[in-house]
Amino acid sequence: MSRHLEIRSERGQRLQGLRAGFVSRAVASGTDVVLVLCVYVVGVIMVSIAWDLFFSKSISVADPPHWLNELLVWVLLVVYLTAGWWSTGRTLGKQMMGLRVVRSDGSPLRFLRALFRALLCASFFPALLLALVNRRNRGLEDVALRTVVTYDWLPTSYEPLAEPSINTQPMIETRISSVPMVRS
Amino acid sequence: MDQYLVPESAEPMQTPSALTPDAAVPQVPTRRVASGPQGSTLNAGSRIVDLIAGTAKVGVGAATLVAVEITSRSIRIARVVVPASIAEGPLDAVERHLGRRQGEAHRSERENRDNVAEAAESVLNRVVVGVVDMLDMEQLIDHVPINKVVARVDLPGVIDEIDLAGVIRESTTGLGAETLDASRAGLMAMDLWSARLVDRILRRKEPRDLAVRWNGIARPESAKPEVIS
Numbered sequence: 096m097s098r099h100l101e102i103r104s105e106r107g108q109r110l111q112g113l114r115a116g117f118v119s120r121a122v123a124s125g126t127d128v129v130l131v132l133c134v135y136v137v138g139v140i141m142v143s144i145a146w147d148l149f150f151s152k153s154i155s156v157a158d159p160p161h162w163l164n165e166l167l168v169w170v171l172l173v174v175y176l177t178a179g180w181w182s183t184g185r186t187l188g189k190q191m192m193g194l195r196v197v198r199s200d201g202s203p204l205r206f207l208r209a210l211f212r213a214l215l216c217a218s219f220f221p222a223l224l225l226a227l228v229n230r231r232n233r234g235l236e237d238v239a240l241r242t243v244v245t246y247d248w249l250p251t252s253y254e255p256l257a258e259p260s261i262n263t264q265p266m267i268e269t270r271i272s273s274v275p276m277v278r279s
Numbered sequence: 280m281d282q283y284l285v286p287e288s289a290e291p292m293q294t295p296s297a298l299t300p301d302a303a304v305p306q307v308p309t310r311r312v313a314s315g316p317q318g319s320t321l322n323a324g325s326r327i328v329d330l331i332a333g334t335a336k337v338g339v340g341a342a343t344l345v346a347v348e349i350t351s352r353s354i355r356i357a358r359v360v361v362p363a364s365i366a367e368g369p370l371d372a373v374e375r376h377l378g379r380r381q382g383e384a385h386r387s388e389r390e391n392r393d394n395v396a397e398a399a400e401s402v403l404n405r406v407v408v409g410v411v412d413m414l415d416m417e418q419l420i421d422h423v424p425i426n427k428v429v430a431r432v433d434l435p436g437v438i439d440e441i442d443l444a445g446v447i448r449e450s451t452t453g454l455g456a457e458t459l460d461a462s463r464a465g466l467m468a469m470d471l472w473s474a475r476l477v478d479r480i481l482r483r484k485e486p487r488d489l490a491v492r493w494n495g496i497a498r499p500e501s502a503k504p505e506v507i508s
């Protein structure tokens with residue numbers, strides 16, 4: 096039985112396994128950044144309280160210098176992104192948006208590739224903007240590290256169901272006067 | 280209520296003028312079903328007559344089928360007893376006739392059964408509604424020992440049987456999944472829209488290639504031409 100039967104949206108079924116677009120990816124990345132920021136803030140508060148409980152007479156929340164905040168958030172973001180992409184191909188944000196990061200041949204990312212991708216993404220957010228204009232929806236990180244972000248709503252990773260003929264490469268048409276179509 | 284009780288069969292009849300193109304033919308006034316109690320009673324009466332007639336037809340049909348079956352068996356016996364040279368022709372003719380009659384009887388029986396079921400349902404509805412209308416509900420409720428009835432109900436047992444937690448869990452999970460799917464589909468639409476917009480600005484005529492070559496294999500089911508709106 097096709098696993099696409101579990102997806103109720105018709106459009107969702109049709110686009111599974113294809114390259115994801117800019118908006119979904121941007122929303123997923125934004126969600127990840129917000130999550131990391133929340134985790135960082137909660138972490139700082141808890142560490143401060145724990146520290147004060149043992150080593151101080153009064154409880155207060157620490158106010159680290161600006162550069163330290165940025166550095167810690169950056170490190171946390173890199174660790175988080177690497178862990179997500181290396182393990183399942185998705186972070187929580189991508190899980191929410193139904194996206195998965197794979198290599199250009201569809202195989203899962205290995206640790207180093209996931210790490211370099213995370214370093215690039217965490218250091219240079221505008222890298223994603225290239226996906227908006229690229230013909231294959233590839234961001235700078237995808238071009239540099241030969242990765243692909245696909246629509247993949249279901250928990251298990253996408254696998255092609257049968258071997259097609261050589262002429263069956265799908266295309267999404269973005270014509271001026273018509274709606275986009277998948278064609279053979 | 281009277282309006283509710285008028286069945287579909289009581290719709291205005293087609294007038295002769297509607298059947299003929301000649302507009303000069305004087306129109307016969309359309310018969311309207313009376314909406315008062317008298318009309319309802321008349322209609323109920325006609326449905327009862329329908330029910331009785333339909334039941335009789337079903338009986339006749341069943342008798343016909345039995346007769347056909349008996350005749351068929353008799354012919355089989357006759358074929359054994361009577362020499363074939365004498366009986367073959369007439370018996371074949373009778374059998375053909377019987378086959379036709381049997382088919383007609385089966386068809387007729389099915390139709391009659393449906394008609395009887397419909398009429399019975401209609402009559403029952405009328406009877407039940409009539410009886411309920413006749414009852415004095417408040418007096419009836421006064422006579423029902425509700426407290427005793429409720430006391431006998433094993434409410435914890437009923438709740439255990441329902442598996443309320445499971446129902447709530449399933450419904451909330453389903454709702455969450457549907458909401459998530461809807462938001463993902465919305466973002467997909469925005470992806471396609473933004474790509475279309477950018478391509479239009481850049482005056483591109485070639486379509487975007489969104490295929491991923493999975494281990495060198497293009498995704499197969501995307502090969503089907505589909506419109507993505």
